[in-house]
Amino acid sequence: MAELTTKWKKGALCPVCGGMGFHHVPLGRADTWYRELEKQPQWKRYRGLPENAGVAFSEPRLEWDQPVFDFAPVATQHVRCSVCASLVPPQFLGDAKSRVLLITTGMPQAGKTTWLKCLFNPAQKRHLIAEPTTLIKRDPYYYIEPYTIANPDPRTAIPILLHGMGLTFQRREIGIAGIDIKGEVFHQRTTTPDKYLRVLDILKNLRAMKFAELFVMFVVPFDATLTRQNIGQLGAQLMNEPGARGAWQGVIWTHLDQAQLRSEADLLAFLASSETASALARRVLDGEEPFDSKFVAAASDIERLVQKKRLWAKDLELLESLTWLLYRIMLSYSALPPRFGIGNVEFFYSFQDGLGEKLVGRCMALASALFAAWDGAGRGDFASMIRESMTPGTDMRFPVLPCGLEFLSAGSDGEDGLPVWGDLLLLEILRRHG
Amino acid sequence: MAEFHELHGDYVANTGQTINLREYLDYFEPLGSALSRLPDGSGGPFVHQFTDSGGRTIGSIGWVVSAASKRFGAWTLWGMWTDRPVPAVTLPLFWSALADPSQTPDLVERANAGAERLFDKKRWPDLLKGAKTFRLKDELREPLAAQLEHAWSVPPPHRHSIEVELSPQMLDVLPWLYLLGPVDPAAAQLQPNRFNGAGYQYIFNDQPAPARGGASDAVGELVEAAATDPASAWRIAHQLRTQRGGRPKRPERPSSRTPRVEINDMSREPSPRKPPMLNDLALVGKVLYPVLVLVLLTWIAWNVNTIRKQTAVPSDEPAPTTTTVSPTPAPSTAPDEPSADPRLVRIGTALAARPPRNVRISDAALAEAAKGDANTLARVAIEIFLRRNNCFPRTEVVDGRLSTAEERAIRTCAALQDERLVKNGQPDQPRAITWLEGILGR
Numbered sequence: 010m011a012e013l014t015t016k017w018k019k020g021a022l023c024p025v026c027g028g029m030g031f032h033h034v035p036l037g038r039a040d041t042w043y044r045e046l047e048k049q050p051q052w053k054r055y056r057g058l059p060e061n062a063g064v065a066f067s068e069p070r071l072e073w074d075q076p077v078f079d080f081a082p083v084a085t086q087h088v089r090c091s092v093c094a095s096l097v098p099p100q101f102l103g104d105a106k107s108r109v110l111l112i113t114t115g116m117p118q119a120g121k122t123t124w125l126k127c128l129f130n131p132a133q134k135r136h137l138i139a140e141p142t143t144l145i146k147r148d149p150y151y152y153i154e155p156y157t158i159a160n161p162d163p164r165t166a167i168p169i170l171l172h173g174m175g176l177t178f179q180r181r182e183i184g185i186a187g188i189d190i191k192g193e194v195f196h197q198r199t200t201t202p203d204k205y206l207r208v209l210d211i212l213k214n215l216r217a218m219k220f221a222e223l224f225v226m227f228v229v230p231f232d233a234t235l236t237r238q239n240i241g242q243l244g245a246q247l248m249n250e251p252g253a254r255g256a257w258q259g260v261i262w263t264h265l266d267q268a269q270l271r272s273e274a275d276l277l278a279f280l281a282s283s284e285t286a287s288a289l290a291r292r293v294l295d296g297e298e299p300f301d302s303k304f305v306a307a308a309s310d311i312e313r314l315v316q317k318k319r320l321w322a323k324d325l326e327l328l329e330s331l332t333w334l335l336y337r338i339m340l341s342y343s344a345l346p347p348r349f350g351i352g353n354v355e356f357f358y359s360f361q362d363g364l365g366e367k368l369v370g371r372c373m374a375l376a377s378a379l380f381a382a383w384d385g386a387g388r389g390d391f392a393s394m395i396r397e398s399m400t401p402g403t404d405m406r407f408p409v410l411p412c413g414l415e416f417l418s419a420g421s422d423g424e425d426g427l428p429v430w431g432d433l434l435l436l437e438i439l440r441r442h443g
Numbered sequence: 444m445a446e447f448h449e450l451h452g453d454y455v456a457n458t459g460q461t462i463n464l465r466e467y468l469d470y471f472e473p474l475g476s477a478l479s480r481l482p483d484g485s486g487g488p489f490v491h492q493f494t495d496s497g498g499r500t501i502g503s504i505g506w507v508v509s510a511a512s513k514r515f516g517a518w519t520l521w522g523m524w525t526d527r528p529v530p531a532v533t534l535p536l537f538w539s540a541l542a543d544p545s546q547t548p549d550l551v552e553r554a555n556a557g558a559e560r561l562f563d564k565k566r567w568p569d570l571l572k573g574a575k576t577f578r579l580k581d582e583l584r585e586p587l588a589a590q591l592e593h594a595w596s597v598p599p600p601h602r603h604s605i606e607v608e609l610s611p612q613m614l615d616v617l618p619w620l621y622l623l624g625p626v627d628p629a630a631a632q633l634q635p636n637r638f639n640g641a642g643y644q645y646i647f648n649d650q651p652a653p654a655r656g657g658a659s660d661a662v663g664e665l666v667e668a669a670a671t672d673p674a675s676a677w678r679i680a681h682q683l684r685t686q687r688g689g690r691p692k693r694p695e696r697p698s699s700r701t702p703r704v705e706i707n708d709m710s711r712e713p714s715p716r717k718p719p720m721l722n723d724l725a726l727v728g729k730v731l732y733p734v735l736v737l738v739l740l741t742w743i744a745w746n747v748n749t750i751r752k753q754t755a756v757p758s759d760e761p762a763p764t765t766t767t768v769s770p771t772p773a774p775s776t777a778p779d780e781p782s783a784d785p786r787l788v789r790i791g792t793a794l795a796a797r798p799p800r801n802v803r804i805s806d807a808a809l810a811e812a813a814k815g816d817a818n819t820l821a822r823v824a825i826e827i828f829l830r831r832n833n834c835f836p837r838t839e840v841v842d843g844r845l846s847t848a849e850e851r852a853i854r855t856c857a858a859l860q861d862e863r864l865v866k867n868g869q870p871d872q873p874r875a876i877t878w879l880e881g882i883l884g885r
Contacts (some may be wrong), residue, residue, distance in 0.1 A: 040637075044603060061493050063473040063638050074847040109559070117459040118514060151847070159850065160870075164460055164516040165470040165476060193459040200465045237457050251606050 017102035028092030037077030055093040057204030098173025098186035105219035115228025116192035120263035148175040225258040240388030259408030266413030271326035283310035321386040377407035454517030475518025502529035530630035711712035783815030808843035821870035824879035
């Protein structure tokens with residue numbers, strides 16, 4: 010098999026330092042990486058880390074290979090920036106016309122890493138909805154310095170991780186160049202100002218890069234108490250200018266599985282003005298199939314009722330019941346493709362003229378309305394984003410990708426669990442990019 | 444002003460890792476990373492020091508444990524810190540109280556009360572003699588000897604940590620290793636994670652430490668001395684260090700802001716002048732050194748010349764293939780060395796004699812397997828399985844090590860999963876060896 014090599018074009022930028030020089034590096038022993046790093050102080054400096062601080066990564070036995078810092082005598086797949094010595098995934102260097110930049114950020118325990126891992130490698134996981142499919146080919150870049158996609162990250166001081174994934178769907182090839190920003194950077198901005206400022210620089214570099222689409226995803230966990238700090242309270246500077254061309258920012262709303270049905274009666278009373286919406290709620294409450302010919306109308310009615318109501322802060326229990334209802338519908342969706350004997354992607358795109366897409370679209374619209382209600386009942390951290398998305402011309406009223414973080418079997422290393430509907434962003438990327 | 448201060452770090456839900464030395468979180472964060480996969484509460488001691496970018500040196504000592512129940516990779520630590528390197532004698536002196544977080548305030552109080560003595564290296568032998576709680580238990584003698592043997596076998600200079608594998612029950616070995624090991628305790632660090640610098644990284648392993656042959660005389664003497672008088676054992680260790688590399692080296696100075704490292708020479712009585720005998724020896728050394736260097740250079744030149752002559756002669760024989768052979772320890776003649784499992788040796792020998800068809804196995808792997816090394820056998824079994832089941836190219840040589848590509852193949856090979864030869868991505872040793880035994884017996 011031919012050795013993969015990475016090429017870069019004139020004008021390629023390093024997302025970390027904005028450098029324009031690159032060189033190939035070979036693979037070497039992972040267990041000496043941290044020693045070599047000592048000779049590359051710029052690697053830490055461009056991440057806002059103190060020069061003498063150690064950089065930990067998976068311990069204690071490192072029996073895999075890792076791209077090293079030496080120059081490779083021949084072209085390889087692995088490329089480092091000549092300025093900051095960062096390992097730059099090939100997707101950052103590929104053709105700008107098929108490159109999607111994906112920025113994810115969220116507070117600790119928001120479910121960001123779990124969601125990303127699901128995006129990279131669902132084949133290794135027991136996934137509730139999107140089983141491995143041959144229709145979408147994923148080719149993740151294996152190294153997420155200083156980790157690999159096969160190794161979960163122990164928490165470290167490193168504020169950003171670069172990752173890349175190639176997607177092939179039918180004849181389209183898309184390179185997803187991703188940057189994962191640790192939420193602590195914003196939370197601890199006064200104690201670790203260097204990291205905070207570096208991350209701002211990196212965001213500036215990213216926006217200077219050419220790309221087909223820019224996705225900025227804020228990972229926000231569901232919090233019925235409204236006491237948990239979220240990234241929206243910290244990261245206003247992350248948000249794009251309203252109407253920025255090619256930019257798409259949204260929320261990955263995680264932990265929806267924690268929403269509970271607080272009052273059946275209150276839920277039904279709230280939906281009583283719409284017969285179809287009440288019927289849908291009743292079916293879900295009775296454990297029956299929620300989807301029928303009136304599902305789209307029913308979901309639209311619920312969405313309308315949620316948007317119509319004001320002062321949600323006084324009715325948080327009802328709002329939680331509605332969120333529970335949404336999550337139940339999402340779970341029921343997961344059973345549909347197998348019932349028709351087809352894969353998740355086929356069901357989403359092609360079955361009955363894209364039935365899956367319509368159902369998912371309705372659920373996402375409902376999720377957006379509910380998220381906006383929670384946001385309005387709380388501090389309104391995402392209000393600016395919501396307003397922006399309501400401006401004429403935007404195709405989604407408020408982009409919210411709902412997902413649970415339902416751990417199928419709790420593993421000690423967090424590898425076993427998966428976010429329900431983790432693939433939705435993937436499908437959204439393909440849909441928009443197509 | 445107090446020299447020592449309490450140190451506390453914990454994982455706070457929805458906030459992340461925290462430490463009361465807030466601005467130094469980046470320096471402490473790696474400490475607990477190695478414990479990620481261990482259950483809650485597993486961990487051990489640390490002696491850690493660093494110099495920040497402003498030139499301030501922080502020394503710390505304490506205990507760090509996994510807080511996996513709060514979050515994967517989270518840790519909790521407690522102990523004390525000071526504005527300079529922690530005195531070498533601190534770890535043994537406070538060892539008995541270090542693991543208990545409730546004793547930390549008392550620990551700090553005691554350290555502050557005795558700070559003057561702690562920072563005066565001349566008083567360290569007396570302090571150590573007076574430490575009633577720091578005694579080497581009989582059951583620790585053997586493991587300590589094994590660990591010391593291993594540590595002393597690592598050649599200087601010790602720029603990187605020496606890895607030490609032990610079971611959680613054997614943590615009591617660590618302060619002794621710290622005291623008697625090849626790295627001067629005044630400069631040594633002790634951590635569960637990887638680090639750059641001199642010291643010891645301990646790795647938890649449920650299996651007993653591999654036999655490394657019998658203890659050398661020097662190590663035996665160290666352990667014997669440690670059992671009776673820790674201070675004298677320390678002195679012997681210091682002499683060994685001195686013999687080995689001259690005066691114990693300070694860690695490399697990355698910048699002019701590197702902290703001063705106190706070197707404990709552990710001399711019985713500090714003397715202002717060298718005795719005449721030592722002066723004579725130093726003079727002889729000065730004269731002999733250039734002569735020895737000259738002889739060595741001549742010898743190297745002669746060898747290089749011989750090699751050049753040999754390579755210049757054309758040969759009809761095919762060029763020798765280069766095989767990477769991992770260094771194997773010299774065979775030990777120690778009578779108490781446990782012999783390898785005869786079953787494993789038998790399997791290893793059978794593998795060397797009748798390797799599976801169409802699978803190439805490297806000589807190094809065969810040599811290791813023939814010794815009955817269970818780890819090598821299990822890895823070789825997995826590698827063979829992958830090739831026989833078309834999960835990995837057959838043309839690739841089996842080398843007893845799992846490469847990245849092989850690890851990927853392990854994750855995707857359905858046949859391997861069905862046979863249940865791997866557990867958590869690593870070879871399930873008993874099952875893998877049994878499988879190997881099965882195919883070799885056919």
